Structure formats: structure tokens, C-alpha cells
Amino acid sequence: MFKIVEKEALNLNVSRMKLYAPYIAAKSLPGQFVILRVDKNGERIPLTVFDYDKTNGTIDIIYQKVGMTTLKLDKKNKGDVIEDVVGPLGKPTNIKGFKKVMIISGGVGSAIACPVAKAFKESGADVEFISGFRNKDLIILQDKMKKITSKCIIVTDDGSNGKKGLVTNILSDKLKKNSSYDLIFAVGPIPMMNAVCNITKNYNIKAVVSMTSIMIDGTGMCGGCRLSVGGKVKFACIDGPDFDGHTVDFEEAAVRNTAFKDEEKLSKEKYCNLFKGV
């Protein structure tokens, strides 16, 4: 059982929870994730470790209310417990040996991008950050990102935050002026990561993407999270979640991620109906 020690809404759809999980906190590194099961009948879902506090034994997770499990999770409040949390899983992001890094995040992917950007910064790299959201109401972690680096651009698809644009357009403009980056780290929706990698390929800049796949155990046992990377089968849970973006088959990954979309939609509707009129 894992106790919720803090809960904060970051916007209407996204929240942060601080959980007491001392073993996981002690071992967590940027880029890793946990698998969580809300209650005894729950499903296991992967969630990024956004932050960790080794002294107080806590980890922070950020979730978007998209399906039944995240809605169920959101019903829990400070002082409540979560049935199972296991981790830290996956390989931490490789931070070492980069001088100039561009971090690109889309939407809730910023929850992964933040600790990774911070780690690059702390390792002495020059870090730039481009983050994109659909509109200003969906922006999360703005202050955090700006605190990590002053070279932070936040754009919205509709321009409602005063800066209209797509992360890929900003990236292209920047690279046209100066393409001397060691690494582009991208995390967000699959089409966005794919588009970023199509750009970096032209400039021959190393691109690393963080892949979120459907997982059950998160330790290499089910193979549900498998991806085609450089023509080989790789498991996001134990070989990733970070992969060389120039070798990932994004098209396949996108379809695989929607494999249960009908079932998920149904269970979400069913779950929401339960609370109608409550």
C-alpha cells in the first residue's frame, strides 16, 4: 500500500501526486517510470517518475485523466492509499557526455522532459527547452521548465498563450540558424516525436525519444510494449523507454498504442456512468 501525501491539479485534466514509496525514491533516476495499480481490481499502468525525494522517501507522478484507470486514480486524495506501485523501471536517460542539448516536449510528455532536462543541466550541458500544448489551459509545469533553463519556449497550437506554433516549426527555425546540438531529446505524442526525428535526420543530429507503450508487468515478461527498433524487436520496459529516434518504427508504435482503444473507451464510459448523478 502506498500513501498519497500530496495532490495538486496542474490543469483541468492533469494532476500531480506525491506518494510515499521510499524504496522507489531511493533508486529513481530521470527517465524512469513506475507501474501502478489503483486497487485490487485495477489494471497495471506505467507512469513517469516526475520527481523524487530520497530524504523523505517520496516520488511524484503526473497523470492525465484519459481513461478509466487515471479517472479512478484521480478519485483518490491526500491520505488515501494506492494498492501497488513498483519501480523504478526502465533504463534511466543517458545524461553523460552531452554539451548542448535540446529538449522537446508535447503536452503531458513535459512530465518526463522536466527531470531529464534538469539532469542534463546539472551535468553541465547547455539546455534549451521547447514545449508545446494545444492551448493555454493545457499548459503544465511552465514555471518548472523556465526555472531549469532560461532558454525555454512554450508554444500553443492555437496561440492562446500569446505564442502560436508547433514545436517542430520552432525546432526547424532554430536548426536553420544553428545546428550545433549534440542531442535532441523528444517526448510527447508519437506523431510529434516522429516529426522531430524527420527533422533531426536531415541535420544528422542524434535524437533520443522516450516511448510510452502499453505494458502489463513492466519487467520484460509480457512483451506488450514491444517496438520495432532498427528492424529488431525491443521492449520499451527493459530496453527503453529511451530509444534512438532515427531507428524507431513510429507508425507501428502508433497503431500498437491504440490496440485496446475500443475496450478503453467502453470501460471509461461505463466508469463515468457510475458517477452520473452522484
Next chain:
Amino acid sequence: MINKSKFKEPIQLLGKEERRTGFKEVEFTLTDENAVKESLRCLNCKSSPCAKGCPVGIDIPKFIKCVSQGLISEAYDVICKSNFLPSICGRVCSQEKQCEARCVKGKIGDPVAIGRLEKYVADKMIYCFQKREVKTLKESKKIAVIGSGPSGLTCAGELGHKGYKVDVFEALHTPGGVLAYGIPAFRLPRSVLESEIKGLKEIGVRIFTNMVIGKTLSIDDLFNKGYNAVYIATGAGLPKFMELPGEGLAGVCSANEFLTRINLMKAYDPKFDTPIKFPKKVVVVGGGNVAIDAARSAVRLGAEKVSVIYRRGESDMPARKEEIFHAREEGVEFVFFKTPIEFFGENGILKGVKCACMKQEGKDNLGRSIVIPISEEKIYLEADMAIISVGNKVNRLLCESETDLSFDKNNRIIADKITTRTSRKYVYAGGDAVTGAATVILAMEAGKRAANQIDKDLSSNA
């Protein structure tokens, strides 16, 4: 008083209709009357060929004699001397390849139903587990067991009975390893597994779930926490894929994934949240027990057509004969001498499997058929789900995190077969993590061996 019948005593099976709609155990436990009758078929051979066929050397004639005299508790003690979890082995061992294969009775009819008798004894005794004597605690020496599958549970039980404080670390949220996520309830009811685990807890064994050793804690951490020895029984849980075109399509999954959704997550039950596809036409690739388990589970999800395709012939199938028989009864179709070469889809979703036809070309040194494709000849099977069940490898997770230990190139832990010692002092390993995917009984045997060695090594160093 010997029962001269050439045939095994009848056993009650769950009705076919009930099998198609639920996960209840298919084969019942022998009745008292039939168990005694069956035990009287045993000739009590002096040379005990059956015991020689048992990987852990259970004194089979002796326990069967006890059954014939109605001495169930005594029979249980005889089995437990060699096998810690008879309720499980009686159900999942391939008796027809082991003990029963050597039974003299088998030469002119059915062998004695050793597996069913083992299950009978265990089921009668399952709630009397604590009857085994627990020795006094040995100076509070602590052992960490990594993994709660058959090998880990056996080791934990043996050490617990020797008086050690034993803590088991399990990566999943439920203990049991492959017994929990892999083997379906229609072969191993969860109540059996739960009562065996309850028995372990009653002798003081603690089980910590959600602990991935190598990630949550390292082996160094375990020693720093005061454990005197560590037994690694992490199994071989990494599913193999075939690296064929279209294998990444939605609808193609490993047997591990399919079975985990059903067995561990109970996805078929609307009360549980994990999603699962209820497929109409299923192709299962493989010929082992896991393939049969997957096929029979697909039947229970309501699939209209379930085909198991295997590249060799029926006699080469590694699966238990009994399960193949039950699968056929449940309507599973077997397609032999075929192997998939491509998975077809539309918009990323599986529509069918293209297979090459194979022919036999002699036998390999293990006596299995060598098969080669017949050029040009192909068949096409329509499918909305393809389940890959071509074996499991050892997970690289531990190999990558525990660099002090020696591993071979297949990520298997290098450990002595007799002592189970690894390259690191007071770290022992056994079961599938050492041998690669093998059987439940061999994993249990390694667990027992490790327990004895740990006891010996820690006692000599007291």
C-alpha cells in the same frame, strides 16, 4: 488384492459446455474409492522404475502403498520428502514423459495414474500443511529468496522448515510467478496456489510483492539489510518472438501477455479493469504446454475457431498429452507441419497468418523430427488474434543490473548444478534462471537443493 485392470480408474471431468464458459478446473480429484482402486494397480516393483523417472526421485511405490492402505498423511510425508508442492506437481508435471513413462503397467495398458494419485494425496492434505515440524530458529539467520515461482517457493519452504527467517521478493503484485501469471486456473485452481502460499506464511515466510530485484533493491542492498544468503529464482520469463513480417501488428501477442491478462489480471471478468480482446479466430503458434494453455483460454473467451499450428508432428509436441486431449475435446484444432512466415493486416490490425508447409527429414539427436519447408506450398489462415508461444528466454534485467554475478551469453546465471552456488559468495541460483525455460518440477528440485546447500554453508560457518 491387486487390481489387475489394464486401464486407469475413471476420473470425472468438467462438462464440455461449462469448460467453454469458465476457468474451473477440468480434471477432478480422484474419489477415495477410485484412489484406493488405482493405487492397487501398482505392482510395487522392487527396482521402482517410476521413481527413477521422477526428476526429484519421489519414492512413488511407497506413497502409493500408503494410499492403498488409506494412510493419506503418511503418503503425503513420503512425497514431501522429495517434493515440496505436490498439489502443484500432481497437476502440471508431464507424468507421461517421466514417472508414468517407466511404469511396468504401461507396457500392456495404462500406466498407474501416479500424477492423479499425487494430486489426490495433496488435495486431501492441503490444509494440514503446518503439520510438518518447524525446527527452532537458527540464530535468526535471514535468507532472501528472489522470485516466488516454483523454485523460490520450494527454497523458501525448505529453509522455513529448517528454522531460517525467509523473505521472498516478488516483482509482480501477486506471488506465484508462472503459477500465477502463466498456468491457467483450469489446470491449477488459484485456491490451490493460495493455500500453498498460506502454508508458507504460517511457518513464518514473508512475501514482499512489488519488489524488482535489480531495480527496487540490488543484491548488495539485500546483504546490507542483513541477509546472510540470497537465492535467485527469477525464472525465464522473457517471451521469444519470431521476427517475422507483421509481427508488430495489433492482434499479435505473446502467450505470456495473453495469459497474464487472463490469469493475473482477470481481464475476462467485467469486475476487473484490464482490457482484453475477445477474439473470434485465433491462431496459436507453438506446441508446448503454454501454447495449449493459450488455445484453451481462447476457447473460454468465446472464440469461434482456435487453431494451434506446430511445425512438427503431434508426437513431437512437448505439451502434456492430457492437455492436448482436453484441448481437442474443447474444440481446439491442431494443424501440424506448418509454420508462420508472415502476419497480414489492414490498418495495422491483424487479419491472417500465412504459413509455410513443412516436411519431416529425419530426427535430431533428441529424437525430435527435423522439419524443412516444402517450397512453394503455403496456406493462409484467417485470424483476428495470433498468439506467439515459441518459448521464453531469460530476462536481461538482472544480468544488466547485477554486474558482480556471472552470466552466460543468453543471460542465464552461471551456477553450479549440484551446489547452486554462483560466482558470488552466499548467492545461489536455480530453476529456469539458470537452465533456461524448463519444467516446474526441475525448478522445485533446484530450490530444494539450494536450501540444503545454504543450510550447509551457513551452518559450517556458524
